[in-house]
Amino acid sequence: TDKYAVVGYPIAHSKSPLIHRLFAEQTNQDLSYEAILIDNEDTSFNWAMADLKQRGYKGINITVPFKLDAFEYADSKSSRAESAHAINTFTFNEDSSTDGDNTDGIGLVNDIEINGQRPFKDQRVLILGAGGAVQGIMEPLLAKQPACVHIANRTAKRAEVLGQRFETDIPVTASGWDDIPTDESYDIIINGTSASLDNKLPPISEAVLKNNSLVYDMMYGAKPTIFLNWAKQHQPSCTVMDGLGMLVGQAAEAFYLWRGVRPETAPVIAEVRKLMA
Numbered sequence: 001t002d003k004y005a006v007v008g009y010p011i012a013h014s015k016s017p018l019i020h021r022l023f024a025e026q027t028n029q030d031l032s033y034e035a036i037l038i039d040n041e042d043t044s045f046n047w048a049m050a051d052l053k054q055r056g057y058k059g060i061n062i063t064v065p066f067k068l069d070a071f072e073y074a075d076s077k078s079s080r081a082e083s084a085h086a087i088n089t090f091t092f093n094e095d096s097s098t099d100g101d102n103t104d105g106i107g108l109v110n111d112i113e114i115n116g117q118r119p120f121k122d123q124r125v126l127i128l129g130a131g132g133a134v135q136g137i138m139e140p141l142l143a144k145q146p147a148c149v150h151i152a153n154r155t156a157k158r159a160e161v162l163g164q165r166f167e168t169d170i171p172v173t174a175s176g177w178d179d180i181p182t183d184e185s186y187d188i189i190i191n192g193t194s195a196s197l198d199n200k201l202p203p204i205s206e207a208v209l210k211n212n213s214l215v216y217d218m219m220y221g222a223k224p225t226i227f228l229n230w231a232k233q234h235q236p237s238c239t240v241m242d243g244l245g246m247l248v249g250q251a252a253e254a255f256y257l258w259r260g261v262r263p264e265t266a267p268v269i270a271e272v273r274k275l276m277a
């Protein structure tokens with residue numbers, strides 16, 4: 001039985017062990033997956049990784065607050081990891097070296113394209129927020145050839161800096177909340193701010209919404225988030241999705257890196273949601 005785990009602080013409520021167990025059942029893979037707490041005060045991240053390698057783990061997911069430590073630790077990094085400047089997946093090699101990747105962005109992109117049935121190609125995309133979460137999705141999203149991407153953030157400067165980082169033919173623009181261009185509305189709107197955590201709405205105009213917009217909140221919970229409720233209220237025809245699909249999607253991509261098979265995410269999202277209710 002090959003061993004995998006997720007590390008973080010805190011970690012007790014992680015859904016990753018459940019998600020990977022469901023993937024393993026679905027694809028008939030023989031593996032174990034645990035949640036392991038790394039106590040920042042007693043144990044350094046590097047020491048914990050050396051210990052896990054020594055105990056024969058094949059791969060590790062890394063969550064809050066260690067994604068930057070993981071970025072520093074990896075011996076080789078994928079381009080997704082480089083562009084996200086964060087790592088959430090390690091593969092430990094036979095020679096004890098560590099490959100680092102970031103599957104968060106592709107997890108979101110696949111959730112929207114596969115489960116939301118909305119390919120990004122030629123779509124007008126609005127992204128709210130410019131922090132770590134948004135940085136992580138930019139490269140996989142731009143690779144899907146949207147028509148354009150506008151990044152809006154409370155701190156406009158941060159959106160501008162992020163927007164300028166990517167070399168692409170796709171028009172990427174940036175602004176603060178009040179200057180979002182709404183001469184045309186958006187096909188896909190993604191909330192990547194942490195405002196939903198405080199039950200707060202990014203203060204944007206409902207003019208960004210149109211008929212059949214797909215509205216996505218990277219946050220999730222037992223109930224629809226405040227942002228998704230806002231969208232539905234102003235544009236009942238829009239499709240809303242929360243970040244549970246992104247969580248399951250990043251896990252699916254990590255599973256694929258380790259096992260070479262891509263599990264189906266929709267039944268796993270449904271199962272995890274049932275247990276959250």
Ligand code: ATR
Pocket residue numbers: 128129130131132133134153154155158192193194195198200201202
């Ligand atoms: P994460 O890793 O979750 O992205 P982060 O890097 O701290 O965390 O970024 C948080 C994002 O949420 C930022 O875009 C932040 O806006 P600023 O760049 O202006 O700080 C945004 N954010 C946090 N709280 C917010 C709030 N109450 N209203 C609007 N935006 C908020």
